[in-house]
Amino acid sequence: MVPSTRDALNSRSDYGAVLISGASFAGLATAYGLRRLGYRVTIIEAAPGLRRGGTPVDIEGETIDILKRMGLIDRVRAKALPSRRFAFKNADDSTLGSMGVGGDQASEVRYEIHRDDLLDILFDAVADDVELLFGRSITGLVERADGVAVALDNGEQRDVAVVVGCDGNRSNTRRLVFGGGDQFTHFMGGYFFLKVVAETGLLPADTTEVFRTPGRMAMLNGYDDRTDIGFGFRTESEIAYDYRDRAQQRRLIKDRFGDLGWKVPAMLAAVAGDDDFYFDRINQIRMPCWSRGRVVLVGDAGYCVSPLAGLGGSMAIIGAGRLAAALERYPYDHASAFYHYEDGLRPFVEQIQERAANDGMSTMCPADEDELAERNREIAAGDMGW
Ligand SMILES: Cc1cc2nc3c(=O)[nH]c(=O)nc-3n(C[C@H](O)[C@H](O)[C@H](O)COP(=O)(O)OP(=O)(O)OC[C@H]3O[C@@H](n4cnc5c(N)ncnc54)[C@H](O)[C@@H]3O)c2cc1C
Structure with missing residues (x-):
């Protein structure tokens, strides 16, 4: 039997505080995974609420396994979109060619779900168990031997064990820790x-x-x-x-x-x-390393594959699942966990990025x-x- 969210969340000891920047797929899924491990989680999101809109998200492969482990796959399945007819059109609206695409509710292989529906499902899974601060951003990060001192834009300071940057393509965390400008951005x-x-x-x-x-x-x-x-x-x-x-x-x-x-x-x-x-x-984000000290990046912040890859949402959830698994394997050892997380995921990310770079545009x-x-x-x- 799949344990309830709350049973799972309450089953671990307390590892300390973690701060996540960004409340979208990467941030919410990471929050779930780290809360389950026993971290006290705060999510700060720059927008006044969840940022909605966007094309449907593909759920397949490892993403399905992770959502199963999170106990959320039934909710995803219930919201899965029917498969769609896909047609290329001429200016006079005649059809050049067409095919069937999209999720297949009857199979366990692939689902497609509205971006907003998936956000709501992930949000509901963590909302009662993490601290969520909307309309907030990190303004400074200072690493110490046993943690990170984080300054927020309302003047508040938080001391946490680990910071996870899940703040998307134009990541604020990446800018603060790895440097600004577009040094990691590959415009396509x-x-x-x-x-x-x-x-x-x-x-x-x-x-x-x-x-x-x-x-x-x-x-x-x-x-x-x-x-x-x-x-x-x-x-x-x-x-x-x-x-x-x-x-x-x-x-x-x-x-x-x-x-x-x-x-x-x-x-x-x-x-x-x-x-x-x-x-x-x-664009894609390509970085030589996804972590520095006690700060680690997940999803578009660290390795945006671009809308051309069609896998951004899935990749963020896979990243969150892999990071939680690494921290579970190396408790109290963030350096080994971050290394393991990146070492395992990087080949897959690079393969997807390569494919999108070659054919996407x-x-x-x-x-x-x-x-x-x-x-x-x-x-x-x-x-x-x-
Ligand atoms: C509104 C929206 C619509 C999208 N539509 C599409 C689409 O149609 N097609 C497509 O391919 N991709 C789209 N994307 C991108 C897609 O969602 C991502 O590729 C994928 O979901 C990766 O998820 P992520 O959590 O890493 O990043 P994102 O989904 O981009 O989420 C990043 C989150 O961080 C927040 N954030 C940003 N700056 C800060 C800060 N300084 N402090 C705190 N929080 C911050 C953002 O508000 C956002 O909630 C969209 C993204 C958004 C936000």
Whole structure:
């Protein structure tokens, strides 16, 4: 029988305090694992609440095993999305090629679940057992022999045994401990926008449609009650914009896609005037080492594989599961645990990053007419490559 969350949480001794920066997949799953080991866990999240939105998350392989061990797989299964029809479209909405994709509720092999549903499931699993501070950020970290002194942006100071940076692609923890700038960021030559809206009627339920022109891609995911509206585009180099200025980012998408046909005018209308969306450069994070002293990184903060890999959520949960397993194997020895965590996971991360770097961009946004024609020929021949 799977023990209840609370039984599992109460079954271990107290190892000390741990502070996690970021309350998304990496942060919440890490919190669960470390709480189960007996750590007193505080999560600090910069946003005023959980950050919602985004495309569905794939749950497969080791992620399923970890969610089973967490006792959460039944809740995931209950929210699994039905499999979808995936179609590449021409400007006149005729279909270039199509295939079935997505989760398969009938099998144990792969599930797809709304990003928000998975966040809620992970949040519910830890909310009563960890301290959660929203609207907070770390401003300074000083390592001592027996712990880390952490300064928060409200002036408070916390002394903890270990700090786990789960604060995503633009990780604050990484910046504070390993240095700022973009020294670990590998820009992959494009940007991705995603907004989840109420059902638009732009496409049938349980369908994904993709329309590509050289350097640009417009995507719709249709579900029962929601539509994901996605735009991807290529750039030679990074574009200058203020990542806090949402109106500027909306204008940027409108300017880049305003001249396209297909369903794009209706898609732009559906995302107008609302600042709650995901927009970021497409990049990977590649670091020579994921920990320093008593600070360790999990998920996008340490090894973002990029939206092109389609595995960011899973990778964060796998990272959290591996870190907890390493700390269980080496209790009171964070150095050995961090080494074991990275040594075991790095080959898998590098394999996924390599694959996304080789094929991802040309699949999402073929660079020019020739590459697009080549991709379209492959699609017509039944090789979707997505
Ligand atoms: C709103 C949102 C939508 C997304 N949509 C997509 C998508 O459509 N497609 C895709 O491929 N990927 C998307 N992603 C990225 C995807 O969620 C990650 O690749 C994956 O989940 C890895 O999880 P993570 O926990 O490592 O990082 P993230 O999910 O990025 O979470 C990082 C968390 O850290 C928090 N944080 C940031 N800075 C600080 C700070 N200074 N202090 C404390 N907390 C901080 C963030 O608010 C966030 O909650 C999205 C991410 C977010 C936040």
